Amino acid sequence: MSNTGMPPLRVLVVDDARDALMLLGIVLRSEGMLVRLAERGTEVDEAVADFNPDVVLLDIEMPDRSGLEVAVGLQQRLGERCPALIAVTGHNTEAARRLTAKSGFRHHVAKPYDFDAMVRLVVEAGAR
Numbered sequence: 001m002s003n004t005g006m007p008p009l010r011v012l013v014v015d016d017a018r019d020a021l022m023l024l025g026i027v028l029r030s031e032g033m034l035v036r037l038a039e040r041g042t043e044v045d046e047a048v049a050d051f052n053p054d055v056v057l058l059d060i061e062m063p064d065r066s067g068l069e070v071a072v073g074l075q076q077r078l079g080e081r082c083p084a085l086i087a088v089t090g091h092n093t094e095a096a097r098r099l100t101a102k103s104g105f106r107h108h109v110a111k112p113y114d115f116d117a118m119v120r121l122v123v124e125a126g127a128r
Helices: 018-030 041-051 067-081 094-102 115-127
Strands: 010-014 034-038 055-059 084-089 107-110
Touching: 010 018, 010 041, 018 034, 018 115, 034 041, 041 055, 041 067, 055 067, 055 115, 067 084, 067 094, 084 094, 084 115, 094 107, 107 115
Parallel strands: 010 034, 010 055, 055 084, 084 107
Antiparallel strands: none
8 A cells, every 4th residue: 555645544344253353453463554443333432533534344233333323423422533334244235325324424345345445445435
């Protein structure tokens, strides 16, 4: 990733699947991004307040709090200051895509995903 003197992108990754979370964190950090990881939906509000991410990669199906619920709450509280939201989910149907768009996500990525494509998407989303 070419940085051209810009500050590194700040990316919050939220996924209850620990292995996927750790691997994506490694990939994004290797591209020069500042990354914070969270395993629970209930951690997102505090993480966003403390870390101030440019992009949030948010798993939709978590046992403690739905990624859809988290996204709606962030949009309501932060408005224009809300980071770019990317849904990461095992569902790749048109209905699932409409639901994530309606909940405020800019992008919908189905698992399993290509890491190179994910990096490009994060960079694009963070460029605002």
